[in-house]
Amino acid sequence: MIFRQLIDPQSSTYTYLLADSESAEAVLIDPVFEQARRDAALIEELGVHLLYTIDTHVHADHVTGAWLLKRLTGSQIAISAASGAQGADRYLDHGDRCHFGARHLAVRTTPGHTRGCISLVLDNESMAFTGDCLLIRGTGRTDFQQGDSRVMFRSIHKQLFTLPASTLLFPGHDYRGLTVTSVGEEQRFNPRLGGDLCEDDFAGFMLNLNLPHPRQIAVAVPANLKCGAAACDPTQITEPDWAVLTYTFAGIWEISPQSLEEQLAAVQIIDVREPDEYEGPLGRIPHATLIPLGDLAQRAGEIQLDRPVVTVCRAGGRSAQATTILRKAGFPAVANLAGGMLRWRAEGRIVENASP
Missing domain, CATH: 3.40.250.10 (Rhodanese-like domain)
Structure with a gap:
């Protein structure tokens, strides 16, 4: 399998390309609008055919590249059925599979950061892509977009911590430059919900984060509710x-x-x-x-x-x-x-x- 982890330095967003080596069919997870040309160039140079872009949720800190990549490569747009987004080609529910060649990603609904969050688990459970649900020694925030800290705690414990301890976890963001963790590491060392911490501990922690809203939220959320079609930078299109x-x-x-x-x-x-x-x-x-x-x-x-x-x-x-x-x-x-x-x-x- 071909695997690439890409980053948008402005929003610290990770984008992931996975392709089946035999069929050259590929999927791209959480693309960023400003990086769509970069991603399309990589797809062209690797000689793979992009079937889907998959957004793990409606992002608040960047505009998705899904619509622009559909225009550039002919790929289809996939997002959670609970996201509320319009304009996707496929709406994903728990248990669905996104196939690329002989491989697939299994959808697990992991709400909490937003109502429509999903995580994607590779067929052999060696890798999982957690969006803004479970981060490296952290979690996504739960204070807007129908967020709920108690729902997130249950999502992580029921859908992610039930994976093998060796499963590598790839988050949607990291603001310190960290790239990967594992289920076992987060179960032991995550300061928000690892070890013996309970749901009440987690809810209290999240209630007192007091974070400012993302700078791009007023632009990103409306654009992402249309799968990126409402993005307003024409220089990225022409x-x-x-x-x-x-x-x-x-x-x-x-x-x-x-x-x-x-x-x-x-x-x-x-x-x-x-x-x-x-x-x-x-x-x-x-x-x-x-x-x-x-x-x-x-x-x-x-x-x-x-x-x-x-x-x-x-x-x-x-x-x-x-x-x-x-x-x-x-x-x-x-x-x-x-x-x-x-x-x-x-x-x-x-x-x-x-x-x-």
Whole structure:
């Protein structure tokens, strides 16, 4: 099985990709709207087919990427039947299974943080994904969105603590950078409900947390009640319109040699190799401007802001870094030539000053 744990640093939200290695069918748990392009790029690079995005509940601290990923990949949206959300393709109840190839995730309803919270247990019970119910040495809060501390205590003890002690638990969030725990660890060491702590102890603990509401709650909850379709940042939806580009999991927009050759007259080509390479046997793309990578930040003012920029190097590595430098300098339309001059020459594209 393919497994990836991803994070959105703004909301400290974990997103999980699981795929069956044989069929390449995949599911994605708790995607974040601002990270949808990243997730779609990973799915493309791994060569898997996304069947479902599954939200463990209606989030209050970020907007789900479910709707945008459906648009980008054709995946279906799944969420708890008790969530109250509209626009999903599948509504999940306790005992349902989300299949991907020969594998599946079993749904366990775990209300308490919200009325519609679910946890997802892998078929062999080696892993479980607990959303905002059980966290690492903590729990989700219970003071809004139909939260109930006593209901959460019972959910954890009946649905999660009944799993094998060795089951690895992957939470929806962690604000300290912790990534995974286990049923046995939380039964012993969770300061809110582990050991001999009872339901009254837990309820008293939760009553006195006195936490501020999440900063994005006014935007996130209405958007998530529509599975992310009401998200309000159009920059996450629109694609660059000056060329056909590909977004990579590394966070780089790339342009193919063919697409660049079609756009030569409309773009600025910045060659970030060293001067001896620029004059060397690989040659250079016509009208390319030489600015070595080490000089780029200081010489960015020599490049026009109002024309798209394509960065070039030998194989595409240094020029990928160049796109990052230029974006930080305020250039809105920047792409890296995929494969660099090696691929450009291999495809027989036009060059200047090259050896046969």
